[in-house]
Amino acid sequence: MISRITALFVFTGLLLINTPVLAQDYGHEEIHQEEEHVEHNAHAEPNLHGDHADTHDSQGDDSDIKSVVKETIEHHLADSYEFHVTEGVSFPLPVILLDDGLKIFSSSKFDHGHSIAEANGSYYVMHHNKVYKTDANGSLNFDKHDHPINPRPLDFSITKNVFMILVMAVFMVVLFGRMAKSYGPNKTPKKAGRFLEPIVIYVRDEIAIPNIGEKHYKRYMSYLLTVFFFIWFLNLVGMTPLGINVTGNIAITFSLALITFIITQVSGKRDYWMHIFWMPGVPVVLKPVMAVIELIGLFVKPFSLMIRLYANMLAGHVVLMSIIGLIFVFGSWLVSPAFFGLTLVLSLLELLVAALQAYIFTMLAALYFGSAVEEHDHH
Amino acid sequence: MDKLINDFSVGLFFWQTLVFVTLIFVLRKFAWKPILEAVNEREASIKGALKQAEKARQEMESLQASNEAILKEAREERERILKEARDMKNNIVSEAKETAAVETEKTVAVAKAAIEAEKAAAVAELKNQAAVLSIEVAEKVLGQELSAENKQTAMISKMIDEVKIN
Amino acid sequence: MEIPEIVGAGLIVIGAGLGIGRIGGSAMEAIARQPEATAKIQTAMLIAAALIEGIGFAALFAK
Numbered sequence: 068m069i070s071r072i073t074a075l076f077v078f079t080g081l082l083l084i085n086t087p088v089l090a091q092d093y094g095h096e097e098i099h100q101e102e103e104h105v106e107h108n109a110h111a112e113p114n115l116h117g118d119h120a121d122t123h124d125s126q127g128d129d130s131d132i133k134s135v136v137k138e139t140i141e142h143h144l145a146d147s148y149e150f151h152v153t154e155g156v157s158f159p160l161p162v163i164l165l166d167d168g169l170k171i172f173s174s175s176k177f178d179h180g181h182s183i184a185e186a187n188g189s190y191y192v193m194h195h196n197k198v199y200k201t202d203a204n205g206s207l208n209f210d211k212h213d214h215p216i217n218p219r220p221l222d223f224s225i226t227k228n229v230f231m232i233l234v235m236a237v238f239m240v241v242l243f244g245r246m247a248k249s250y251g252p253n254k255t256p257k258k259a260g261r262f263l264e265p266i267v268i269y270v271r272d273e274i275a276i277p278n279i280g281e282k283h284y285k286r287y288m289s290y291l292l293t294v295f296f297f298i299w300f301l302n303l304v305g306m307t308p309l310g311i312n313v314t315g316n317i318a319i320t321f322s323l324a325l326i327t328f329i330i331t332q333v334s335g336k337r338d339y340w341m342h343i344f345w346m347p348g349v350p351v352v353l354k355p356v357m358a359v360i361e362l363i364g365l366f367v368k369p370f371s372l373m374i375r376l377y378a379n380m381l382a383g384h385v386v387l388m389s390i391i392g393l394i395f396v397f398g399s400w401l402v403s404p405a406f407f408g409l410t411l412v413l414s415l416l417e418l419l420v421a422a423l424q425a426y427i428f429t430m431l432a433a434l435y436f437g438s439a440v441e442e443h444d445h446h
Numbered sequence: 447m448d449k450l451i452n453d454f455s456v457g458l459f460f461w462q463t464l465v466f467v468t469l470i471f472v473l474r475k476f477a478w479k480p481i482l483e484a485v486n487e488r489e490a491s492i493k494g495a496l497k498q499a500e501k502a503r504q505e506m507e508s509l510q511a512s513n514e515a516i517l518k519e520a521r522e523e524r525e526r527i528l529k530e531a532r533d534m535k536n537n538i539v540s541e542a543k544e545t546a547a548v549e550t551e552k553t554v555a556v557a558k559a560a561i562e563a564e565k566a567a568a569v570a571e572l573k574n575q576a577a578v579l580s581i582e583v584a585e586k587v588l589g590q591e592l593s594a595e596n597k598q599t600a601m602i603s604k605m606i607d608e609v610k611i612n
Numbered sequence: 613m614e615i616p617e618i619v620g621a622g623l624i625v626i627g628a629g630l631g632i633g634r635i636g637g638s639a640m641e642a643i644a645r646q647p648e649a650t651a652k653i654q655t656a657m658l659i660a661a662a663l664i665e666g667i668g669f670a671a672l673f674a675k
Contacts, residue, residue, distance in 0.1 A: 247479075
């Protein structure tokens with residue numbers, strides 16, 4: 068009970084600092100942008116006339132704040148080659164490129180995308196958080212959609228997200244390893260284990276056993292528990308103001324869905340494949356049609372698993388940060404508290420979603436495993 | 447779809463898969479297995495303890511039941527014995543009463559018979575005596591005053607008066 | 613006239629919202645009728661809602 072309350076306090080605290088830190092980011096960039104804007108106006112003034120110039124001005128100002136908000140949101144959601152803690156505090160992460168051999172260098176060489184990184188005679192530039200191969204001058208060629216057409220090296224860099232995954236993996240091994248060791252002779256956990264054990268038992272009794280069945284569930288427990296805590300913890304970390312968005316990343320959810328898909332197919336029993344390719348209890352004419360539908364369903368299931376987690380987490384982040392951004396779009400002391408309150412309430416909702424998405428992912432994975440190992444007897 | 451493919455990072459996918467699969471195996475060895483085993487063991491021991499408690503309770507109940515049965519039996523036995531004793535007493539008393547009555551009757555009968563006999567004997571004796579006396583009287587009368595008839599009669603009646611039974 | 617993408621997205625959201633709303637409403641009724649089955653109903657509700665949500669997202673990202 069005490070751990071629960073502590074956890075609640077910790078997360079509420081994180082929520083409370085979330086908003087001001089993001090606000091600080093916005094504030095900084097806003098001022099920066101405004102300065103630039105003023106400069107720009109000074110240059111442009113001679114060419115413009117009277118009223119027209121004024122309306123243009125105000126419109127331009129408005130859309131600039133909006134674009135800053137948009138940019139900041141995108142920046143917070145995107146992966147990056149450095150770990151940005153708060154304004155002005157960030158540390159570089161290693162860049163690992165597979166391009167004519169392995170090239171490893173610190174991301175500080177990019178100087179936040181302002182300079183060309185050189186490694187073993189190859190030149191790379193960073194454009195919109197992506198690494199492109201270039202020449203010594205750092206020239207980038209763009210297509211008509213403003214996308215660079217320079218080749219991209221195979222990129223295995225330890226980016227912010229990879230870094231977070233590693234941190235989370237170490238954290239989970241330490242946390243659950245310690246929990247496993249804390250079981251004394253009377254088989255009760257201590258400290259954090261007291262909070263985590265009911266969740267472990269919940270995953271076993273409410274997710275694994277009802278969906279997979281008493282007979283087979285033990286084989287899948289490791290995967291289900293790992294995936295549940297992995298997603299949940301990373302979702303929660305995403306609620307911190309560090310701008311971490313691991314689970315709202317398509318590569319991550321694709322990997323999780325792929326692993327689930329592989330486990331499902333590998334553990335598929337005779338009945339499972341029968342149900343896909345030769346559905347029993349259906350007229351023979353319809354069997355091939357059903358097979359096609361089932362075959363599509365086979366791939367739709369992991370696809371929806373992937374999209375659901377990705378979109379939910381991404382949408383949560385976007386909505387939260389958009390509302391914080393609205394504070395600066397309106398820029399009024401009258402509406403700001405309202406948006407602050409709205410952010411707080413939505414943050415609480417996101418806390419629920421963080422757990423709910425982990426639960427649903429685990430639940431559906433268990434459901435798919437269950438359908439794979441199920442044994443029917445209707446013959 | 448374009449956005450998804452554009453956002454997809456091979457490197458991130460590679461690291462995620464590698465780290466996650468490793469994490470599953472590491473956690474399975476160092477965390478999930480010992481945790482689930484400990485939980486299972488604990489649950490089994492709790493279940494065992496509960497079962498044992500249930501068994502003990504049942505035993506207690508059966509013991510109580512048997513105790514009660516024994517008590518009931520004992521009570522019945524006592525009742526039975528008491529009843530028997532009472533019956534026996536009643537029997538004895540009634541028998542004794544009967545015997546006493548019979549005896550009394552017998553005694554009375556014997557006494558009556560004896561009295562009868564005595565009475566008969568006495569009457570017989572009396573008759574004999576009376577006869578003897580009569581003869582004596584008759585002899586005397588005959589000897590002295592057998593001349594006058596009235597004297598004879600007077601004498602006889604006088605003599606009979608003298609020998610009045612008791 | 614070309615229909616803007618955002619209209620399609622809106623239609624998807626309306627459809628998915630109606631679907632999930634129906635599931636939620638029915639689940640509430642079911643819970644009110646059988647409060648002892650709350651856990652089971654909630655699980656079924658979440659799964660059904662998640663499936664609709666998955667299709668909704670798939671449609672949103674399909675363009």
